[in-house]
Amino acid sequence: MPTADEVKARIESGIPGAEAEVTSDDNVHFSARVVATEFAGLSLVDQHRLVYAIFGEGELGGSIHALALTTETQ
Amino acid sequence: MTDQPENPLRDALADAISSNEVILFMKGSPEQPMCGFSARTCAALTATETEFAAVDVLADPRIRQELSSLSNWPTIPQLFVRGELVGGADIVGQMYESGELAAVLGAPATAGSDPLPETAEPGSAPPLQIENRLG
Numbered sequence: 002m003p004t005a006d007e008v009k010a011r012i013e014s015g016i017p018g019a020e021a022e023v024t025s026d027d028n029v030h031f032s033a034r035v036v037a038t039e040f041a042g043l044s045l046v047d048q049h050r051l052v053y054a055i056f057g058e059g060e061l062g063g064s065i066h067a068l069a070l071t072t073e074t075q
Numbered sequence: 076m077t078d079q080p081e082n083p084l085r086d087a088l089a090d091a092i093s094s095n096e097v098i099l100f101m102k103g104s105p106e107q108p109m110c111g112f113s114a115r116t117c118a119a120l121t122a123t124e125t126e127f128a129a130v131d132v133l134a135d136p137r138i139r140q141e142l143s144s145l146s147n148w149p150t151i152p153q154l155f156v157r158g159e160l161v162g163g164a165d166i167v168g169q170m171y172e173s174g175e176l177a178a179v180l181g182a183p184a185t186a187g188s189d190p191l192p193e194t195a196e197p198g199s200a201p202p203l204q205i206e207n208r209l210g
Contacts, residue, residue: 045166049165050147053149
């Protein structure tokens, strides 16, 4: 099971320049707030797609049962 | 991508998305959501007094798989308005709070900052049963 710190590191290495705050009470359900200039000009749907794309097929809904996500450009 | 002439489920999903102005793919039904994220999304739609079609992806595992490949969105729920993916529970919740959801749905934007009710009122439309179209 990934820890919140591992999920944070994955997001920050997956999106250059991103800063992520990740919390989890159980290492299964995660809540993340991601700030990245790369989101600028993208719809919310596309911003979330960028974060989801970091995680492999089956990982979301699998070992990461839920990832509540907020994305911001700054 | 290769052509897949025989994909009745994908066709049924595409048809449901294009023929319903507001359609929510969720776990469970608006009356009995089977997941907190689906419940919250229903509650936001209900709070904006929007009629919406609902599809229970738990009815058949192939629905979720095919939907995610069609929408390029990995999680459930998924809200479509006029054929476009609006988002999942987080985006719908965020847009509800900002009043944007009401704007997208064409509803009066008065509900904007009200807190979401804990439970959704039953939706007015009967659930679409995509699984019944499976061979």
